[in-house]
Structures are given as C-alpha cells and as structure tokens.
Amino acid sequence: MPLLRSLQGPEDLRALPSEALPTLAAEIRDALVSSVAKTGGHLGPNLGCVELTIALHRVFDSPREPIVFDTGHQAYVHKMLTGRVEGFERLRQRGGLSGYPSRSESEHDWVENSHASTSLSYADGLAKAFAVRGDTRPVVAVIGDGALTGGMAWEALNNIAAAQDRPVVIVVNDNGRSYSPTIGGVADALATLRLRPGYENALLQVRQALHRAPVVGSALYDALHAIKKGLKDVLSPQGMFEDLGMKYVGPVDGHDIEVMESALRRARSFGGPVIVHAVTTKGFGYAPAETDQIDAWHATGVFDPDSGASTVAARDWTTAFSDELVRIGAERSDVVAITAAMLHPTGLAAFAERFPERTFDVGIAEQHALTSAAGLAMGGLHPVVAVYSTFLNRAFDQLLMDVALHGQPVTVVLDRAGVTGTDGASHNGMWDMSILSVVPGMRLAAPRDESTLREALRESVAVTDGPTVVRFPKGPPPVDIPALERFGPADVLRRGDRPDVLLVAVGSMVPMCLAVAERAADQGIEVTVVDPRWVLPVAPELVNLAAGHRLVVTVEDGGRAGERARPHPGAAGPRVRRAGARRRPAAAVLRPRQPRPGAGRRRPDRAGRRPPHRRVGRDAGRTRRRPRRRNRGRGAAVMIAEIQVAPSPPGTPGDPHAYVEAAIAVIQAAGLRYEVGALGTTVEGEDDVVWATLRSAHEAMLAAGAPAGLSHIKVASVNRTMDSLTAKFR
Numbered sequence: 001m002p003l004l005r006s007l008q009g010p011e012d013l014r015a016l017p018s019e020a021l022p023t024l025a026a027e028i029r030d031a032l033v034s035s036v037a038k039t040g041g042h043l044g045p046n047l048g049c050v051e052l053t054i055a056l057h058r059v060f061d062s063p064r065e066p067i068v069f070d071t072g073h074q075a076y077v078h079k080m081l082t083g084r085v086e087g088f089e090r091l092r093q094r095g096g097l098s099g100y101p102s103r104s105e106s107e108h109d110w111v112e113n114s115h116a117s118t119s120l121s122y123a124d125g126l127a128k129a130f131a132v133r134g135d136t137r138p139v140v141a142v143i144g145d146g147a148l149t150g151g152m153a154w155e156a157l158n159n160i161a162a163a164q165d166r167p168v169v170i171v172v173n174d175n176g177r178s179y180s181p182t183i184g185g186v187a188d189a190l191a192t193l194r195l196r197p198g199y200e201n202a203l204l205q206v207r208q209a210l211h212r213a214p215v216v217g218s219a220l221y222d223a224l225h226a227i228k229k230g231l232k233d234v235l236s237p238q239g240m241f242e243d244l245g246m247k248y249v250g251p252v253d254g255h256d257i258e259v260m261e262s263a264l265r266r267a268r269s270f271g272g273p274v275i276v277h278a279v280t281t282k283g284f285g286y287a288p289a290e291t292d293q294i295d296a297w298h299a300t301g302v303f304d305p306d307s308g309a310s311t312v313a314a315r316d317w318t319t320a321f322s323d324e325l326v327r328i329g330a331e332r333s334d335v336v337a338i339t340a341a342m343l344h345p346t347g348l349a350a351f352a353e354r355f356p357e358r359t360f361d362v363g364i365a366e367q368h369a370l371t372s373a374a375g376l377a378m379g380g381l382h383p384v385v386a387v388y389s390t391f392l393n394r395a396f397d398q399l400l401m402d403v404a405l406h407g408q409p410v411t412v413v414l415d416r417a418g419v420t421g422t423d424g425a426s427h428n429g430m431w432d433m434s435i436l437s438v439v440p441g442m443r444l445a446a447p448r449d450e451s452t453l454r455e456a457l458r459e460s461v462a463v464t465d466g467p468t469v470v471r472f473p474k475g476p477p478p479v480d481i482p483a484l485e486r487f488g489p490a491d492v493l494r495r496g497d498r499p500d501v502l503l504v505a506v507g508s509m510v511p512m513c514l515a516v517a518e519r520a521a522d523q524g525i526e527v528t529v530v531d532p533r534w535v536l537p538v539a540p541e542l543v544n545l546a547a548g549h550r551l552v553v554t555v556e557d558g559g560r561a562g563e564r565a566r567p568h569p570g571a572a573g574p575r576v577r578r579a580g581a582r583r584r585p586a587a588a589v590l591r592p593r594q595p596r597p598g599a600g601r602r603r604p605d606r607a608g609r610r611p612p613h614r615r616v617g618r619d620a621g622r623t624r625r626r627p628r629r630r631n632r633g634r635g636a637a638v639m640i641a642e643i644q645v646a647p648s649p650p651g652t653p654g655d656p657h658a659y660v661e662a663a664i665a666v667i668q669a670a671g672l673r674y675e676v677g678a679l680g681t682t683v684e685g686e687d688d689v690v691w692a693t694l695r696s697a698h699e700a701m702l703a704a705g706a707p708a709g710l711s712h713i714k715v716a717s718v719n720r721t722m723d724s725l726t727a728k729f730r
C-alpha cells in the first residue's frame, strides 16, 4: 500500500492528483479488510465511507476545521488519513487504536463518542463557540441515516437551521441501513430523495458504462463525472431539510470522490448550515459484506479475508434470551418487543420473524423506546425492550418518570451488561446497576446462567405493577450452576461449614466467586456463596443470611459511579451492607474495576474480557474514600478511632502482610473516611459504623487466616474531624 503509507496527514492527501485517488481508495479498502480480519471491528460502515472521507479531508482543513463523525464507528478511514495507519495492527487491542475517535490519539478527533446521534449537537456547540469568538471556520458533522433517527439529532437540527450565519456542513451518509434497513418516516424521506427515478436511472447508466469500459480511462471518467455533476443540479433540492431552512445538496454518489469533493466545496462556500446528502453502500467493495442481508457486516469478529468465512459463534446469552422470548410470545399474546435499531444484536430477530406485528423497531431512539413502552403497557400490553446496557443510560429519565413512576409493567432486557471488552470504555455495561438502584420500585435480575435467565425473564413478564430489568453480559453463559437451596428469591450455591464469610455473587460473577470460595477453603476460610438472582429489591432473606456471617462480600460487575453519594447508588452490595451493618458490620462491596472513560484519563480498556476477578483484590485495596460529612450539622455522633491489628504471625510466607491487608480492605470498604498510617489506620464517621468497622477489621484479620491476633484500638468521641486535628501539621 505504497500510496496510503506515504501519507503523513491530510496535507499529503490534498497534494495528491485526483487521478491517484481511486488507487488510494482501493488501498484503504484492502487495509480495512486485512486489518479488521485480524482484530474484528466495524467493517461495513467503514467500507462504505472510504471515498466520502477522502473527499472530506481534501476539502476541509482538519483539525482546524473540525470533522465530527457521528457514533464514531465509521472513523477508521479518517484515522488512516490522519497518520494512524500503522496503529491498525492493534486496532481495538490493549494499547492499540481505539475503535472510535479518541482525543488522546489525535488532534483530528475532536470528540470521542460511540453512542449515536450526538454529532450535530457537538457541531452546533462548536459552531456557536467559533461564532462567539469571531471565528468563521466551518464545522462538519458526518451522520448516518441510522443516527439521524435519534431525537438528539433533530434537537440539534432545530438549532443549526435557525442560525443562517453559522457554517455547519452536515454530511448525511445515507446507506439505507442502521444494522438492518433503517425504518421510519425520516428514513422514508431520505429514500424518496435517494430513489428519485431520474437520479437512479442516470446513476445506473453511469455504472453500466463503467462496467463496460475495459479500462476507466481519464477521458471516459471525465465524461461520466460531467454527467453526474450535472445530475445533482438537475434534481431540485427537496422538502424535508429545505423546510427546516437548511440548504440541501444532493443526492450525490458518495463513492465518487470527485462528485463528493465538488458537493462539499459547494457546501463549504455557502457559509451557513447545509446538508450534503451522500448515497453510499454499506460494505462497498467487499462482496461478503456488501451482499450480507442481515447487517452488511456492521460489526464483525475475526474472519478469513479471502473467503469471508468466520468461526461460528458459541451459543451466547443473547440466543438464550431470544429463544425464551419466542416461547413466551407463543404463550402470551400481550407480550410485545421493542428494539432501538438493533433487532439482530439484541436477539429480537427470531421474535420479529414469528410475531412481526408485535415487534417495533423505533430507530436509534432509546428514550422514545422507553416512553413508547410505557404507552404500550398503558394500552394493556407487556413490552420487552431489548437494549445494550450502555445505551440504557440515555433513557434513564424515561424509565424513571414515564415507566416507574407510572407503575407500568415494562421489562427491559440489558444485553452486554458488565465488561464488554474490545469496544472500549463507553461500551462496557457498567452503569445500569448504579442508575437503576435509584428508581423507586425497581426490580433488577442478574441471572447467573441460562436457566436463571429464562426464569428471570418469565418472572419479569409476570410483573404487572412496575418495571423489571434483566441484565446479562456479552458472550457465552456458563454451564448451568445448580442451587443447593433457595431462600426467598436467593439461591445458596455453596455452604461453608462455619459462618465466616458470605459471598454475594451477582450474575456473571458467580463462577468466579465459587472458585474464590474453593481457594479460601484451602486456607481454612469457610465461604458461603449466595446468588441473590434478584439484585433489587434486596431480599430480607438475603439480609438475614448476611446477618449470620462475620464478613459479607458482594461481587458485582458494575461501575463505581456515584460511590461517594449516600445512600449509595450501587445495587445489591451497598444495600446489603447497610442492612447488614445494623446487625453485623463486616461488609464489603467488591466490584471488578471497570475502566472509566474520560478525556485524559482513558485507560487501556480494549483488552478483551480479562477475567475481572484477577483485579478484585487489588481493586478493593486501592479504593480511596473521600471524607463523608453528610451528618455534620445533623446531630449524628461522629467518632475518630485508630486501629492497629497485630496478627501473629503477620501473614503467610507467600504474602507476609496478608492478614493486615485483609483488615485494611474491610476498613476501605466500609465507606468511612480513613487514612492508612505506618503503624495503624485512622477512621472517622458515625459512631455505630466506626465501632462496627473496628470489630470487622479485627475479625477480618482472623477470617483471613491469622491463627491469633491482637488489635490496639483508640477511640475518640470529640467534636473534631481528622482533618481539623491534623491540618496545621500539613
């Protein structure tokens, strides 16, 4: 790929003669196919925007003139043209290129997205900022026909169209598909423009002429180009966008670089808001993708680039859900399904095939999906909304206000909950448990295997007075894990001989917790493992079980968002902890660390789905607590204490500080203000909690295996804080 590799950035691209561009496009396609074949990724969308992206970078001066790609899954070509070809060796791998735009990778990436329909709002804001600062540079947003179905896009258009002096160029990359063909009135309107007989016929003639020509000589090319250039002028700009006050250029053939360039130059010269409607083909130029009916290889795993063959996926959680929903659908005519443009990936395709009249694809519109579901429920049906966990964030308000506060029976099925891997930080399903736990009356199930998934789904659709959520991760489920007994909704999976430790294992964390329990048993620590099945509400039976144990640990695959707030907006752990703390204090919430997205703090988080348990211990040890002051001024008794645990011996030969660290971990997990010192740890908080924590720390030392131990404890009930006592020495 001599041409592609010779480009250091867009300046080099702009210096290329236009005759070289088809060769460059071919090289980019080859590079896309060969690298995505090795790593997996978004192939179809990128194959479809090769020429469009070349044209963009020739017309606009990125990064000075921002180009914002909606969703960002189609930014691979942009990455290649902005000096990142080499990085494709490690696309979506740890330490490699992100699968989405990434501000830490390049100044050409103004935003780092992955959730759809935001580009126009970013562009609107940037254009406003430039205008306020007296800067006339244009801003470009590239948005797919799918992303254009999202409500935010229209909220932004409403603003963009109103400012005729702000130069925002919106390139609609219209390939007629989201994953499946894009549905709805907006898609129909685009199709009307795209499928105008004049445009289609002329385009067909052009393509036929191209196919008949043995070699596309420049004379022929120029002639064809002239025809197409004239074509867009023949077609009058059409309704939808013009009605909004936007200029409209198109439709243009998004695979013809010269036509695209000319359309973009025209759009640029307007100096106001303008839509360039580019018609493209998803998967263009690679037959297996281009001809694929399901999703034109929207996202693929590893495959053989020559044959297009990929390994057949193992049975996954999604299929288990899919099967059971079809069974339920056959039994219950009131059960309907909703997808936000992800029929196949969320497992609803089988239901849709069987019950097409009961399946609704709402477009990329999760907010609308939830409120529409509330309406369906009010109308006497039981909707099942299937979305990826990460996309539920967007519909939080609708779930809270429109579904939960109206007590509507809507079941939300969250696929990709927990760690998802190569798609990066924003795609991890790490927020759902945190946000759902503040929804009044929320019932949240985290099945551990296929059987409990089926059971939870059935229990969910049987609920008649409020929302239910069933969450499960990406990938294959484990072999079914039988319960020893059931307490209320909770399953006891393993019994310790003594009530040393209760491990509350949430959903996909169960196999890891069972393994940990076995390892603890080898060290003489008796661990009972319980699966709550229904994480919310916390069952009284689970609290009772917790109260009978010396140490309670919950393991959840969620984020730590909101951990500093109280009441703790996590899921089971904090509630068990609070409930347990009233009787027996030793309670810790361990959550496998989830990467935190955020500018400047993005972690190398595209490393596949590394077993999270390897990080649990370290993670708990690293937790930092902020001072908790909520009781100040409310009259609660605040206490400061110091504890020095002195196990004998101090640890094991392999881990000389093991017992001390076990005690510190309990303190860290207790939610108190604390400071670890060389000779002891100081804690501050409500007296009840401090007392309880001191006891827990002492017991944790023993539970960790110390044959004997002495704890030195100092306690102060003073109207002071740790900080006020030490401030002047810092």
Ligand SMILES: Cc1ncc(C[n+]2csc(CCOP(=O)(O)OP(=O)(O)O)c2C)c(N)n1
Residues within 6 Å of the ligand: 045, 048, 071, 073, 074, 114, 115, 116, 143, 144, 145, 146, 147, 148, 173, 175, 177, 178, 179, 282, 298, 340, 341, 342, 364, 365, 366, 391, 394
């Ligand atoms: C809020 C949100 N919901 C769902 C998705 C999943 N998703 C990613 S790309 C996509 C389809 C995008 O279609 P389009 O914008 O037309 O781009 P194309 O892939 O066709 O180029 C969907 C539904 C997402 N990224 N964000």
Ligand SMILES: CC(=O)[C@@H](O)[C@H](O)COP(=O)(O)O
Residues within 6 Å of the ligand: 071, 073, 114, 298, 299, 345, 416, 420, 423, 474
């Ligand atoms: C861009 C986007 O949001 C989806 O395409 C997502 O990347 C797909 O993820 P899965 O591959 O896990 O279905």
Ligand SMILES: [Mg+2]
Residues within 6 Å of the ligand: 144, 145, 146, 173, 174, 175, 176, 177, 178
């Ligand atoms: Mg599309």
